[in-house]
Every structure is written in C-alpha cells, then in structure tokens.
Amino acid sequence: MSDKTRAGTPPAGEESFRRVVEWAPTAMVMVDREGCIVLINAQAERVFGYPREELLGQSVDKLLPGQFAGRHPAYRESFFKDPHPRPMGSGRDLYARHQDGSEFPVEIGLNPIETEEGVMVLASIVDITERQRAQQKLESALQEKTVLLNEVHHRVKNNLQVISSLLNLQATHTGDPRLRAILAESQNRVRAMALTHQLLYERKDYSRIDLGEYLERLAQLLLSSYREDSTHISLRRALPAAPQFLDLERAIPCGLVVTELVTNAFKHAFTGGRTGEVRIELHAVGDELELLVADDGAGLPEGFDLAAVKSLGLQLVPLLADQLGGRFTVEGGPGARFSLRFPSVPLTRRPS
Ligand SMILES: Nc1ncnc2c1ncn2[C@@H]1O[C@H](COP(=O)(O)OP(=O)(O)O)[C@@H](O)[C@H]1O
Ligand SMILES: [Mg+2]
DSSP states (O other): OHHHHHHHOOOOHHHHHHHHHHHOSSSSEEOOOSSSSEEEOOOHHHTOOOOGGTTSSSBGGGOOOOHHTTTHHHHHHHHHHSOOOTTTTTTTTEEOOTTTTTTEEEEEEEEEEETTTEEEEEEEEEEOOOHHHHHHHHHHHHHHHHHHHHHHHHHHHHHHHHHHHHHHHHHHOOOOHHHHHHHHHHHHHHHHHHHHHHHHHHHHHSOOOEEHHHHHHHHHHHHHHTTTTTTTOOOOOOOOOOOOEHHHHHHHHHHHHHHHHHHHHIIIGGGGGGGEEEEEEEETTTEEEEEEEOSSSSSSSTTTOOOOSHHHHHHHHHHHHTTTTEEEEEESSEEEEEEEEESOOOOOOOOO
C-alpha cells in the first residue's frame, strides 16, 4: 500500500496503530512536516468526500478553506517546534473544506506521532455543523421564549393597570367617601401586584425580584396614592443594600402585606392632624427575612386582638404570611409595630 510506505509509522504495533486510526469514529488525517497527507481514515473519507487515493501524498491545503491555507504552514511549523497534544486554534472558529467546495465548522485535536521518518501530526477532526445548528436552534428558541415571557409580564401588568383604572373610575363616580377609600385600597392592592410584573420585565429577569427594590418602588407608589394625607407623615425605608431576591410567587404576598400595613398606618395612626413617621424595614435574620412595618402614631385600639379582627386588611395579612410559610406578629407600642418573618429560601413547592 502506497500510504504505508509513505507514512512510515512505528514498526512496533504499526498494524494496530493503523487499525485504531482506521476505525476511529472521528475523521483522522496524518500530515508530515511539509503538510503532506500521509494517512487518512475511513471517517475522514466520508467527512471530506474524497476517496483516500485522492488525498494521500497531497497537500493538506486541499482540506482547508482558501483563506486558512495561507496561514497554515506557520501554524504547522509552530506545532512541530513544540509538538505536544493540543486542540488546534483554541479560541478561533475553525473550518474545513469538503470535496464539493463547501466549508463546514470543525473542532480539531492535534497529536504528535513519532515515526521512522520523523515526527508527524495526527489531526482528529470533528464536523460540528450539526452541533452548531442544534445550538443555534436552542438559542433562538430560548430567545423566542424570553421575548414571549417579557410580553406576558407586560400584558399582565397592563391588564392589572386597567383594573386599577376601572377602580379609580368607579371611585370618582361615587359620592360616598367611605366607598371611595375602599376602592382606593383595592386599587393599591392591584397596583402592588402589577408592580411585580413590571419589575420582572424591566429587569429582564423572570425568575426573581429584588425585594429591596420592589419595596422601595412600592413605598413610592403608596406615597403618591396617599399624597393628600401624607404631608404630615414621612415614610422611611431601611432596606438592605445588597439585593435580596424572591420569586414572583412570594414577592406578591410580601408586597400585599406591606400595602395593607402601610395603608393602615396612613389611615389609622395619624388621625386628627397628628404627625409622625412610618417605617418599612427589611432584615436578613439567619436564614429568615424579617419585614417590619412600624409607626409612631396613636397605637392600636385598646384590647386589640389580631385573632378577632373582622375587617379585611388584617384578616388578609395572616393568610398572606401563611402563603410565605411565615409568621405574622403584632408587636408592642408605642405606635403600632408589625413583623412578618419568613424563610429566605423558597419553600419546596407543594403539589397543587
Ligand atoms: N397602624 C395602625 N395604627 C393604629 N391602628 C391600627 C393600625 N393598623 C390597624 N389598626 C387598627 O386595626 C383595625 C383593623 O385594620 P384592617 O383590618 O386593616 O381594617 P381597616 O383598615 O379597613 O379598618 C383598624 O380599623 C384600626 O383600628
Ligand atoms: Mg386596613
């Protein structure tokens, strides 16, 4: 066989070397220092589309796209200066040329082989066309899903805003100030939920919300909603500087709790022109988060009993705390002080 004489592979085990190369599942091409092909295997015939007779003794340039061929001798020379196994052109995109002239992306591993005729380089070539195609398909599918998810959150937010506007419209049509206040409270609950969706699409992070940022934005929203009543009340925030991430499922009950408690403070703590401040605090305590809403107002009515409350707001809060796997407690005055503690890591999802 002509390639046998040219290759001059090691005499000891030469046959088994050839067998291993021949039956290797990747395309293999052995090249001498001058870039002359001395051995190719069956898979290389398939990958490059040549019968081996047309390649043996030919320059390896035949297998390279035109623009690569020029640089190849220098690369080859540097390999032979320091021959050790390595991937070819790491960091560069490599292409090979098929017999029909088409180019395809490849990954190439280089191995020096000692022969009687000196060191040769054995290149293992993997056609990565399919892998790249699959990766591109995956990337564009992911991109499509991301755009969709963004759109969904945008729409949910818009729909919630429509509900909020409807409640507002209803409020302006009623002459009853009590009913107006109830509608305004419901409007704030809806806006607190809409804000979570807004943050998700604004941040382009659909799995979690920074609770600190959410509470800050929620506080501003509540302040603007109680603009007229809040001139004599300041709303302070003590929120962690580092992001404290929560999933959407848990951010919503948190937001609703804060909405109820801050609303209550504005409504009940500073009646009769009393001035003071409301504080929203978020602290990490061990593996729990503590959310505090406190005010230095009039304090809870005498004999206040959370378990006996008949009104909606403070009935909702313990239910929301339950959703978070947390505990809601009313703490002693002066003023009113409410604490919600819940695990900072998500609860394992319960089967629905
Ligand atoms: N920050 C507070 N300061 C004083 N009283 C409060 C405060 N928060 C709640 N309350 C009292 O608890 C009651 C129950 O609150 P809630 O269930 O939210 O009902 P609502 O706000 O509709 O009255 C209030 O009516 C009020 O008397
Ligand atoms: Mg209330």
